[in-house]
Amino acid sequence: MLITNLPSPLKECLVEETVKIRRIDSLGKGYRSLYKKPIRECKINHLSRTSTTKIKVECPRCNKIRKVRFRDCFREKFSGLCGTCSRSYLGKSNAKNLTKMKFGKLTVLDSTEKRIDKKVIWKCLCDCGNFKEVISSNLLSGHTMSCGCLKKEKLEEYHRSKDHRISTDYTQEENEAYQEETNTFYNSKEWYNKRWEIIKRDKQCKLCGTTNKLVVHHIYGRKLYPEYAFDNEKLITLCKSCHQKYHNSNKEIVESSFLSWIRR
Numbered sequence: 001m002l003i004t005n006l007p008s009p010l011k012e013c014l015v016e017e018t019v020k021i022r023r024i025d026s027l028g029k030g031y032r033s034l035y036k037k038p039i040r041e042c043k044i045n046h047l048s049r050t051s052t053t054k055i056k057v058e059c060p061r062c063n064k065i066r067k068v069r070f071r072d073c074f075r076e077k078f079s080g081l082c083g084t085c086s087r088s089y090l091g092k093s094n095a096k097n098l099t100k101m102k103f104g105k106l107t108v109l110d111s112t113e114k115r116i117d118k119k120v121i122w123k124c125l126c127d128c129g130n131f132k133e134v135i136s137s138n139l140l141s142g143h144t145m146s147c148g149c150l151k152k153e154k155l156e157e158y159h160r161s162k163d164h165r166i167s168t169d170y171t172q173e174e175n176e177a178y179q180e181e182t183n184t185f186y187n188s189k190e191w192y193n194k195r196w197e198i199i200k201r202d203k204q205c206k207l208c209g210t211t212n213k214l215v216v217h218h219i220y221g222r223k224l225y226p227e228y229a230f231d232n233e234k235l236i237t238l239c240k241s242c243h244q245k246y247h248n249s250n251k252e253i254v255e256s257s258f259l260s261w262i263r264r
Helices: 008-013 070-074 083-089 136-141 149-162 172-186 189-202 240-247 255-263
Strands: 018-021 024-026 034-036 040-043 054-058 065-069 106-116 119-126 131-135 214-218 235-239
Touching (some): 065 070, 119 136, 131 136, 189 214, 214 240, 235 240
Antiparallel strands (some): 024 034, 106 119, 119 131, 214 235
């Protein structure tokens, strides 16, 4: 049946008015082999509306040439645009609109034209005033909650609550000076010899009994009690795991609290 009126989107993006086709006929009953006739050209309007023959069309925006089935050109949603242009210009993406939504400290302002694996990248404003572009999957999953300031705040809070060497009772300059002095102390030859002396004396972790990854612990904190830094009675051998557990327990740096923590 001759098609007199082609859809207007198809007329605009059609590349060739003819298409090459071939017909496949069986040789007879009971035979599975097929006989292929030579390829011949056929006009587009001579094809059936339900034909699966692929024709060449050109995207009116990006000029990308692709092949589509002839029957798909008669659908109401057919516009001639390729998939990328259809999502970006016609808003046919299945992505959720995240505009004005808040994720942690980020407020979504608007979507950008950038895409990663067909996922939208959103422009966000952090509570601290910085702008950040985040992919939609990271926002929805909770992977990204700020421009990076939230991680810094959590690290500072961790050091204040867990690490006795950094205290809020001292200024930042005093803490930095103590850190430099700490590095010098633990890299000194005197501490190297004292450390091996205590490990040879105890031979194992005094808490769990392991002999792997041994460290020497100051029962009295070196920052508050520097006079006990090289006192053998105030030094004890622990493994790295038990040493970290003690410092994470928020115990006071005194002998009574350490001994009670070991006995529990």
